[in-house]
Amino acid sequence: MTQHIAPQHFRYDTSGRWHKGNTHIHTTRSDGGMTFAEVTQLYAGAGFDFLCAADHWIASDMAQQPGATGLLWLDGVELDGRDASDTYYHVVCLGKLAGITREMGFDAALRAARDQGALLILAHPQWTGNSFDDAARWPFDGVEVYNHVCRWLNGKGEGGAYWNAMLRRRPETLGFAVDDAHLRPEHPGWNGGWIVVNAAERTPEHILEAIRRGNFYASCGPEFHAIRCEDGYVEIETSPVQFIRLVGPAARGDRLGSFDAQRLTGARFAVPAAWEYAYLELEDDRGRRAWTNTLFVREQL
Numbered sequence: 001m002t003q004h005i006a007p008q009h010f011r012y013d014t015s016g017r018w019h020k021g022n023t024h025i026h027t028t029r030s031d032g033g034m035t036f037a038e039v040t041q042l043y044a045g046a047g048f049d050f051l052c053a054a055d056h057w058i059a060s061d062m063a064q065q066p067g068a069t070g071l072l073w074l075d076g077v078e079l080d081g082r083d084a085s086d087t088y089y090h091v092v093c094l095g096k097l098a099g100i101t102r103e104m105g106f107d108a109a110l111r112a113a114r115d116q117g118a119l120l121i122l123a124h125p126q127w128t129g130n131s132f133d134d135a136a137r138w139p140f141d142g143v144e145v146y147n148h149v150c151r152w153l154n155g156k157g158e159g160g161a162y163w164n165a166m167l168r169r170r171p172e173t174l175g176f177a178v179d180d181a182h183l184r185p186e187h188p189g190w191n192g193g194w195i196v197v198n199a200a201e202r203t204p205e206h207i208l209e210a211i212r213r214g215n216f217y218a219s220c221g222p223e224f225h226a227i228r229c230e231d232g233y234v235e236i237e238t239s240p241v242q243f244i245r246l247v248g249p250a251a252r253g254d255r256l257g258s259f260d261a262q263r264l265t266g267a268r269f270a271v272p273a274a275w276e277y278a279y280l281e282l283e284d285d286r287g288r289r290a291w292t293n294t295l296f297v298r299e300q301l
Contacts, residue, residue: 008296010229011214016200019207021050023076023195024092024123024144024178030055030078033184037067042183044071046191049202052094054078057109059097072202078123079113081106087134090123092144092178094208110138119212121176122166123147127156132165140166142174145218145291148192149180157193168249171277172297174211177218177290193220214293221288227280227295234295236280237266243283248275257283271295 026032027039032055034042043051050072053060057080062073075096082088083106091110095118100109114120122135122143127150135143143166144159151157159175166173177193197216199206210216217224223239238244243257244267252275256267263285271278282290 008298011293011295011297012198012227012229013215014198014224014227016198016210017202019049019197019199019202020194021048021052021072021074021197021207022179022181022193023052023074023094023121023176023211024054024078024147024180025051026055026078026180026182027053029053029058029060032182033187035067036065036073039181039183040068040070040073042190048194050074050197050207052076052092054092056080057100057102059093059100061096072204072207074204074208076118077113079106079109081109083107083110083137085137087130087137088128089130089134089138090128091138091140092121092123093118094121094211095119114139119208121174122159122162123178124150124157124180125159125162126150127153130162132162135162135166136169140173141212142176144178144180145175146177146193146220146289147180148178148220149182149187149189151192152189164249167277167294171294172214174214174293175218175279175291177220193218195219196223214297217290217292219282219288219290221286222282222284222290224280224282224290224292227292229295233268233270234280235266235268238264238282239284240265241282241284243281245281245283246271246278247281248272248278 052074059077093113124147147157181190199210226237240263246254246269277294280292
């Protein structure tokens, strides 16, 4: 008989407030088409609570940035280039960083970001052309499961296969949905992928700490309203969706839903203790999806 008891620590605490945000945004400081003030007004009007500055090779200092008031901005930078193995990467680094310059080279910059405590997110690996081995070469904390702009550019915005490959090595790896917004007339996509963080307060400290712990979900539309674990079962409340899936390693999983007009607003799953990892996926009647992070982790976060 299968033992339906999670042997690890449950990751989620959804007793706080939900905060919608985007961790991959460009401005006129690099190749974006809008200033911080213009981006702030646009996203605040769409119900966002926070954004992360991810301009190429320009580490932000949002506390000193004029015109960025109206929602919360987190510091960050996007690094792009070839490492010592001649592999090309784009990496979003979340956190306040100093001394990052293009002249120092990709390897040194990524190590400097890690040494300063940044969260390292592998950006749009399918679009970049990364392999699964490339995704394992550096100690990435997370990966973009969905990149809205890359989907528009050439249909290569999906990162789910990379995420599952990374989860096999490190089950705590975080999954992000992002815009990668550039907001130029020839580069218009935005508000297509985001994360929703559960935190007690909307402050840089609370939001970034919740992201580090994985106390968020990634989405292109569907919503998780509650995520909890009781008696070895994971229970969730959601916006109306067509399918709810429990996703495990390889072919393992469970699911609820049908192809008729019925909609679901919750589910209850037992997670087999033998699974190396498990996460939840929602899909609505428009095909838009949302993902939790892995539900259980090896160490208390």
